[in-house]
Amino acid sequence: MAFLVSGTLQAAAQLADTWDSLGRQGKYRVRGSRVALILSSPGVSAAAAAALDGVFQALGFENCEKRKVSVQSFHEELSLFREQLDIQRGAVGCVLVVLMAPSGQLRRPQLLVQELSRCGALQGCPKIFLLLSSDLKAAWEPEAFLTGLGEICSQHPHWSLLQLLTELFCRVAEECAGDTYCPFFRTSLRGTLCLGDVEPRRPESDSRPSAQYDLSGTRAALLLAVIQDRLGAEHDVAALVDLCQALGFKVILRTDPTAQAFREELVQFREKLDAHKGPVSCALLALMAHGGPQGQLLGVDGQEVQSEMLVQELNCCQALRGRPKVFLLQACRGGNRDPGVGPRALPWYRRWLRAPPGIPTQADVLQVHVDAPGSTGQADILIFYSAAEGCVAYRDEEKGSDFVQTLVEVMRANPGGDFIELLTEVNRRVCELDVLGPDSVERRKACLEIRSSLRRRLCLQN
Missing domain, CATH: 3.40.50.1460 (Rossmann fold)
Known part of the structure; x- marks a missing residue:
């Protein structure tokens, strides 16, 4: 009988392990x-x-x-x-x-x-x-x-797929000099994906200029946050300001901007960078507000501004040509709420096993977009969204959003790590959380999304 129970538990563990x-x-x-x-x-x-x-x-x-x-x-x-x-x-x-x-x-x-x-x-x-x-x-x-x-x-079979794509984007850019051709990827992966059947490891140290972005110049950050009627947002603002300063960014903070002010502040930020004496090596823009049904940002006046327009504005900055431009968007991108997908193991397994947590339905996806020259592709841009496309972004009134707070926690633990790898780890942790939204007694899941056209490895601390 003991042998039968042991075998049953082993099979159950294998089922749960295979599922996750x-x-x-x-x-x-x-x-x-x-x-x-x-x-x-x-x-x-x-x-x-x-x-x-x-x-x-x-x-x-x-x-x-x-x-x-x-x-x-x-x-x-x-x-x-x-x-x-x-x-x-x-x-x-x-x-x-x-x-x-x-x-x-x-x-x-x-x-x-x-x-x-x-x-x-x-x-x-x-x-x-x-x-x-x-x-x-x-x-x-x-x-x-x-x-x-x-x-x-x-x-490079030991590189992760995201590392391979970043290196390939660099090679494509070198071969297509003068064109606007710019592939990019969108990912909601929750971990390192290596398809070479070997243990993943980071790319070896490389002295080539293309290996890693040079961040020896000025780093600038602009935080635009709507706090009014967004309880808990003040905790996110404080956490991001402290993190950016710890990473060597010169921070500009503006709270409760109108839709027009979102645009005006970004124009001023771009003009200030272009007029800066000396090299500018990186820019970070954090946008925190309510979001519209199509992913628009809402100013404190309730008017809409398209986040894509703000991305394009910073992309026109001459001082940042060939430099990384990082966007953090804490806002809803629609009204969908994800109940997630639970473990396949039968409920009684839970008494003996630690069943894998439920995951959002939008997780574990990697999209690689390859278009022709003359497309609207924008190089050297990384956007980190607090929600999958079409979904709500959650925020706790007492501690802020899991998106920002987990990001700060991961970055402080390993500030010199590969930035995309760190953001993937942030997504893994957020995907494992259960969220209790203010509009429902049922627990929900959240999934983050990374959109990258970076052409080099980005490490925010040497």
């Missing part, structure tokens, strides 16, 4: 098969599709399905793919979806991402999307990007 593919140290354990799907529409060059084979081989994706359909059929095809994964036998460790369409035709890709996030077989597992825009008549094709991705993955 994220290790205790913030590293994904990619167990099970690696499945890939390519959806390409008419008008996409055959060379671009062929270049994907090297990427699949370098990343270990052997099971690949290719379908050529119209862009309008992408959602239907992805839905069928999700259903196949849910009914097939055997564990799935990771999935890669490639979406290829002529420039301008791939609209609202988030609907496709959300479709795959509903897949039960992929709960807790990394989901990678590679979004490629090209057409047969374009002077630029994405095969060079894909070839470079395959090569760098083969050369």
Whole structure:
């Protein structure tokens, strides 16, 4: 009988451990098969599709399905793919979806991402999307990007996927000097993802100029925070001011700005940087306010300002050309509330096992956006959102937001770490928390999002 109970508990532990593919140290354990799907529409060059084979081989994706359909059929095809994964036998460790369409035709890709996030077989597992825009008549094709991705993955199998992408963005920028071509990635990963079947480790020390941003010049931070009718926001402001000063930033704080003041303060900040004598090495902009249904920021007067416009304003700063521009956005991006997904283990397992915590449905996604020169891509920008697209951002009236407070905690513990790695750790911790919103007695989950077009490693303290 004791043997039976022991065996049952061991099987239960394996089930729980398999469900939660994220290790205790913030590293994904990619167990099970690696499945890939390519959806390409008419008008996409055959060379671009062929270049994907090297990427699949370098990343270990052997099971690949290719379908050529119209862009309008992408959602239907992805839905069928999700259903196949849910009914097939055997564990799935990771999935890669490639979406290829002529420039301008791939609209609202988030609907496709959300479709795959509903897949039960992929709960807790990394989901990678590679979004490629090209057409047969374009002077630029994405095969060079894909070839470079395959090569760098083969050369550095111990690097995390986010580190590989940052290095690749740098190489692309060097090869496309003078163009506005700028790939970027969006991630809600909760840990380090290394697909090389080796223990992940940081890139070796490298004396090349491209290895890491030089932060020896002036560092400037602008904090714009609406505190009125946002109880607890004052704790976030105090924590961020202290952190920025500890990291060597010269801080400007403005509270309760109107929508017009958001714009005016940023224009003044940009002009001040451009007039600064001496090099400016980094800028940090923290925006804290209520958010509109489409992710707009609301000034203290209730008027809206688009956060994208503020990003573009700072991107025009000549003093920051080629320098990192960091944005922290503590605001709602919509009205959706995520109940999360609980562990698959049966309830009675909880009496003996520490079941893995529930996770937000938007977690564990990596999107890589590759467009053509002349696109609206913006280089050297990192945006850290306090909520996934379309979702609310939570804030505690007594201690502030988990977004800011966890960020400060992680940064103070390791101020010299790779910034993207640290933000990924922040997301992991926030995803594990249960949030009790003021509008519901049910506990909710929160998921953060990183958007990066950084072309070098960013470490805020040497």
